[in-house]
Structure formats: C-alpha cells, structure tokens
Amino acid sequence: MTIESDSEGAIDPGAIIGGSHGHRIATKIRAATLAYLWKFSDDPVQLQIEFHRLKDDPKLQAAQTAARRFNNLIKYNTTAESVDKIPSDRLRLTLKTKNADGTDTWYEEEFDFLIVAPGHNSRILVVGTSESAIDVTLQSLPYTKSPIYVSQRTHHPRFPTVFLRKGVEVPPTIERIEGDAINLSGGQVLKSIDTIVFATGYFYTYPFLKHIRPAVQGGKRVPGLYQHVFDMHNPNIAFIGVVNGSLSWLTWEKSAFLAALLWSGRIKLPPIEEQRKWEARRVAETSPNDKMFHILAKPSERVIYFDELNELAADYLHTDAPDDELLRSFPWDWIVSLGTGGARKAQYYGIEV
Template sequence: MPEKDAIKSVAVIGTGPSGLSAVKALEEEKVFGMIRVFERRDRVGGTWLFDNEPDSFSSTLTTPKRNPIPDRFPSFQDALSEDTTSRTGLYSYLDSNVGATVMEFTHASIPKINSAISVRRFGQANPTRPWKIVAGYLEDIFSRYLNLVTFNTTVESVRKNASTGKWDIVLRQTKHVFKGQEKDYWWTESFDAVVVATGHYAVPYIPPIPGIEDWYVAWPEKLQHAKQYRSQDDYVNKSVVVVGGSVSASDFVVDNRLSVRQPLTISLRRQNANPALDNVWKLPGVIEKPTISRFTLENGGTIEFSDGSWVLGKDVDIIYFATGYRLSYPFLEPNPVTPHNRLAGFYQHTFSVDDPTLAVVGQIRAALSFRSYEYQAVAVARVFAGRGNLPSVPEQKAWEEERVKRLGPTHIFHTIAPDFGEYFEALRSIAGPPAKGTEAYELPEWRDDWAAKGFRVLELKDEYVKKVAAQEKYLAKL
C-alpha cells in the first residue's frame, strides 16, 4: 500500500483461537501504532470456554440482527438482555477431534495430556486433548496480549466512513452500574483496518423443515441442537431421533446409544454423509432414516421422513439436531453473508475483495483448526503492513467465481479438505517472508503428513466403533 494509505490502527473482534492468531501476527509486525481487541465475554478462549447453562433452541429459529443504535455517543443505555448465542457448545468430557500436533499453532505445542475416556478408547498418548487443556493453552499464549483487550464489549456495528476512509465501530460494554442501575455503555472508535475473528460456532443452524416452528411452540422441550448438549444423564431412557451425519452426530450416537431407549434413530442426507462415520450408523440399536420432510401437529404431532415413513411425536422424547452452525456477521455493513450461508466477497475466505483493509480470520471448515487460522492471520498482518502479495482484484474475483462453480454457493464453499496443500501454500505466498528486525517468522511449508495426523482422531474413533461392534456381536452369540 502507498505510504499515504498506511495502516496504523487495527481493530480485532474476538479472542478465540482466530482472534489470538490475529493479535499475535499483528503485534509481531511492529508497524501498527494501535491494536485494539474487543471481546464480548469476560475472558479469552472463544468456543473453548465452558458454559454450564447452554444456549436455547429458540436462538436457532431467529436471524441475528443488530441492536438499535443510540442517537448519541458516548452514553449509558438500559442494559440489553443477554445474547445467549455467546454461550458455547462445550460439554464436560469433550476432547478435540483434530490431532493435536497439527491442530496446534506452529509456534507452541499443546500440552501432551489425555483424558481418561480417550485413553480407554484410543490408547495412551493418543492425539486428542481435553477441552480444559486446549483452553489453558490459549490462555497461556494470550496472556502476553491481554493489555490490548477490552472485555465484556460487543461490537454492534462496523461501517466504512466514506469521508474519513476509516472504519467506524460502535461498541457496547456491559456490566456497568450507573446511578444504582445496571447499564450498557455505548461509544465509538475508528480504525484504519479491521480483522473479524468471531468464528462460526455461535448461531446454531436448523434446516428449514416445514412445520418445525409450530412444533417448537407446541413441544419446545422435544427440540434440541447439539450446542445444547451437556450431559449423557439427560438422555437416559429417552427416545431420540438424531438429525445430521457429521462428527457431532456420531459422537452422540457412540456416547448415548446404550443409555437411550432403543432404537436410536439417525436421520441422514446420504449424499452429504461422511463415509468415515458409516460404521457408527451400523452399530446395534441404531436405525437409519432419510431426511425429515416435515413436522405436523396431526395425531398429537408427527415426524415425517422423505421416504414416506413417520413416527408419532408422543413416541419421541428428543429430536437432536447435529446440523452445524450459521455464519453470522450482523455487525458488518453491508452484511456479507448470503441467504445460502456463505461469506461472499472474501478472497481465500479471508481478504475482502472490495476493501483490502477488512479481513476475516477463522471462516473455514475442515481446515486443521488453529494452524489454518495462524496462516490466515500472518498473511493478513503482512498485507496490512504493506508487504503482502495479494493478487489483483480481477484475479481475486475469478478465484471466488471458480470456487462457487465447483463447490456451490453454500457453506461448503468454505471447506478446505482435501486441498490443504493448495490452501496453506496460497497463504504462505501472500504472506511472504518475515520482515527483518521483527518477531515475525517464516510460515512452515505444507507437509502432506499434516493431513494424516490431523484426521488420525477420526480413524481412531472408527477403530473403536468397529471394536465395540465386534464385541457386542460376540456377546450376542453367547
């Protein structure tokens, strides 16, 4: 960038793994006069924080919108109700599902500690890590940058000011007591550039199945999203229909199959099912159904499947949606999320094509987690520092158009696997070498064994499932 357009101030939104990646990379460039980080929670960690009380299913049926903006700044306003989507989907015994040696940042190893349940299932020194270990790992690294963070602060609006060329950000900080009452404090700040690092595991996604909203009104206790999962005890002797064919669905089946009231029904879209999980759906006590075509209030409630079969609502205690999450950036103006749940207009899922001073870190799927965020963040920091190697705008647009044609216009657009090498090397090329005299470092070249190590956890889960199935088959013959 020309000197007159040099970026001196940067705002980072979020303090999860992607936010940490961004803050660290920006700080190491040693060219930004001000780096400010805004976090709506009271601590760092993002999706790796644990909330004993989960989000509610009602959040899945509403589209996140901006709160009304006050007429003047700064000002105290009546405290708004909590946005429950900020609560995470962690449960007490959760382990990582990406191999730790590849999931971790290249500059720091996650402590080599396993949970008791993972050792029983996958053996000693297995590649999973308990969530508490991962959360502590993130806290340790972030401790160096806490002076840059403003907590309990929600970003309500991010808009480019045509007159100043800066990004005007509207901020709301909670937990203030003003004249004896709890209030929210609103103010604005302006920055040369913005990094959005809010992740994509906040707003649960529910397929738009006809009749589901009427069902929720009639029987709200019967509908759950995987984000609400906290304990196996909640499902003992319950009749459950699991919707979804990915890892969270398979984990529920493996963990709860023997304690729920059998059969445990799994509703799959076969064309999108993960072949690595096929053995889970074949376990004893599990029956497979196609997608749910509609919910009705007839006969006290029915659940109809696309093959014409159905079950009565009175015979089902819980319909458990393991159906992923919606992209949500309601504070960005204009909002870049399409009706098909895709972040539009961002080269390599990271750089705004229309404005090189706006970037997103963390908006990718099946991408080896923290390590991919690190590569994105380093590339962003060096572009903002004026040293990155972004291609021309026409080339960036052509990349997006080709990808939409190949992968479609949905969230699948953001899936990196199996093209890891291509993606990581593209980010390395954009980042280029580190500047002399800084703390920045050379991003390691992609190694093919990273993918194998990253997905080793899925292989171990499959081996465990096959072992369990064989044991049960043997016992059934006795």
C-alpha cells in the same frame, strides 16, 4: 452386596451401609468419573470428543460429594457383563474394567445381593449426517435408551454405513413436530422422545454488514472473500473461521496473523483482479454445490491452502527478523497423518474399510 450402576447409583452406598449388617458393599460404575469432560486428541486428524456433562451442574456436584465418602467401595470404568446364580443362592458377576492403556480386565466376584441402579436414560433423536451427528450418536449410545433415532436426508459421503449398527435406527425424514409427536414422511410417528439434537451444520449470515457488502445468498458461500479471509469489498475487514476442514485453530491463528501483517503494512495482497480470478477458480472447482466452496474436503486441498496463505507473507519472511511461527509450511508428518485419516476415523467409528 454389590451395586451395579451408572452415576446415579453412587449415592446409594450411604443409604445402604446403615442396614448392611456387615455385608461387603461394592459399587461398579461404568464411567471413569461422575462427570464427563471434553477431551481433545493431539492428533491433527482425529479430534475425538468424549461425551460430557456440565461440571457445574448442582445435581452432579451433589453426587460427586456423596461418592467421595465411599471411594473405597466404588470401582469406576467397570461394567457387569453377566450375572449367574451359584449354590447357596449367591450371585456370581462377570465384570469388565477398562484400563488406562485401553485394555480390558475381566474377572469374577461373588455377592449375596445385587441392586441394579442404571438411572433413567433418555430417548434421543439426532438430526443430521456429518461428523457432529456421528459423534453425538456414538458417544451417547452407552447412556441412553435404545434405540437412538437418526434422521438424515442424505448419507455421510465417506461413511454411509456408520449408523447401521445395534442401538441405532434411521427413520424417514421429519415432516413436522406437533406437541410430543414427531411426524415422519410415510406416516410413521415417533413419540416419547426426550431430546432432539440438531447436528445439521449452519448457514453463513452477517446481517450487520448488509450496508457495506453483498448479502450472503442461501447461507452457503460468502461472496467476495479472497482465500476465504480477506474482504474484496472492504480492505479493512477480514473474516476468520469461514473456511472449513482446514485444521481450524491453526488456520484461524494463521489468518489473523496475516490480517495483522496486512493492516500494519508489512504485506500486500495481489491486485483485486487476481483476487477475483482466485474466487472464480474456486467457484468452478466446487460448482454446482455452493456449500463446498469454503470446505477443504481433501487433504491435498488443506496442504495447498496453507502454502497459499504462506505465500501471501513472502515479503515479510524476507525481512531481517520475521516472526514466522505461524507461517510455516504444512508439517510433513501431518500430511502423512491426513493421508491415513479416513481409514483411522472409520476404525474409530467401528466401520470396516
């Protein structure tokens, strides 16, 4: 006897063993475990995030506890690719197991009975265009009802065909949502959508600073920031995390370290006139799209940005014993990696380039 299932089927063996009367029981589960976790790549280019579920979900914990009793019967990372009838009314399953090294092992097993328990997968609508929308869609494909709908106003600038694949539909844009009806432009209506995921980015807004600096107009650019970090209106305020596409965690640490050096008197910023010139140049480079002001879209921009931040600490680096761990130049191997990042990401997304 075999059970072909996703996580929900892991509880079934206990209910079946009592009445199995000596039949061999085997459970095949698509997932690596009964819980998915965030997994980050060491590669600076591709931050690959795997589909996850909350570890503290009570239902998930119950399933894990039940499954542990039958670990000798369960085979993870395994899917049934086909089922064929053979003589004596038995069933032959063609199975595929994904190995830790990325290869697949194909094999066949024969059983008397088959229970299919894939669970009740939800219908999803993803709203958005960029990497977040792509990741949510592609990582959800094996676990949701087909198709996943993706609503977008524009195509991704580098991967415009990423959603042209089996299991994904790109309907017209959303006009309004009324109850369980999602009304689209052109008159189409989507119903029975269980989950809507908004992967539309965010706007910059700092209402708590409205009394001491100009408000952010339109939410796309924070005016008066030198190097996306230092407030030209208030020298005792720094913004960490505004710049985008810059190897986020390393940039955040580098920016915070520079702010600490500035406020401890170990470095100085250029005169305010030079800071304003820098901002004006950046506006000219990204005009008329304010949204691109804080986005370092090209690998060359990221390298230059790191160098410019490091130059701010030149005086500090000339002292006797500087702590320069966070003030190093952009590593050469990272530059090479970024240069090939577009093609590698396209390959990861399953797009031919």
